[in-house]
Amino acid sequence: MDLFSQSWAALLKAVAGLSDEDFAQPSGCAGWLVRDLVCHLVIDAQDVLITLATPVDAEPTRNSVTYWEVLDAPPTGDDPLDALTVRLAAAYGEPWLLRFHLDDVGSAAGRAAALADPAQRVGTRDEVLTAGDYLDAYVLEWTLHHLDLVAHLPGTAGPPAEGLARTRAMLEEIAGTPLPASLSDTDALLAGTGRRPSDEVVPLILG
Template structure:
């Protein structure tokens, strides 16, 4: 739960430091500009708030790893993706989008800090402990932080701690470890299909290469 707060705070700080021009640059998400990605983070923050405000007494059905499911690779044509693009454009001024993310994002961070780790919450028809739910979101924040900085080399990347934990989660989802020669960043980008492996990397992956990517949602 502490790493949730750290990784989220780092991502919010990275967005806060963007220039207006940065919002019109491409992100690491297929079909999305940086402004679209930031708008998606607003929706993510709302989801965190809703979930933490949805307690349940039912037994957990998922944990931090099984919360995630491997989905079809993004194409930019999904109706929800298209909605995000329209919502982002409606802000018109990057400052408004920054303000909304800071407002909702800060509230999500406070709610996470106040959550009972052993409490159970419901989301998407599943039940998790608050600790598992927030731990799962470390992967979300870290991947989107990588998406944010994909074409913004001057922006601070995710921390080594966030990258390492996210790699552990992705390897749990994949049911296999990535080569030790891969950095955590490389494992995440290649593992989720954000970039294709080189010939050398594919050779190191061995049989795992045929199972790539593992886009999660």
């Protein structure tokens, strides 16, 4: 729970510090500008709020690692939700509106997470998790998207070390094999998720 809050706070702070020009730069998500990624984070924050407000009286079907599915191929941008994200981002017009909306809904998601009972079972994507496992799964989401955010913005601070280490551990568990010890956590995650070409790692596309 604390790691969720730490990772999310660091990501919100990074977005808050972006210049207007930064929003027009490419992100680490293929085909998305930084503004598109920030719009996706708004949707993510809404998902967190919705899930934490959706208690379920059933046994968990997933945990923080099995929450993630390995896809056969990376997104092409043809998915309706991906296309909608780009259109929504453009509709904001001014970067300050995106900053404001992310800060508003993002702060609410952070407060909801801090108040959540980690043992409470919640429903999302037709699956059941404990709130603790759900929030732990999102450490991976925040960390990878933080790396996406700073991919072409070298002056912007990256994700916290604890989030990088936890995300690496989760990715290794999903893959069923350790990532090369010679790679830093950042390099291992970029290679392990196909964000950076590597001869040492077979990348996983997560969804």
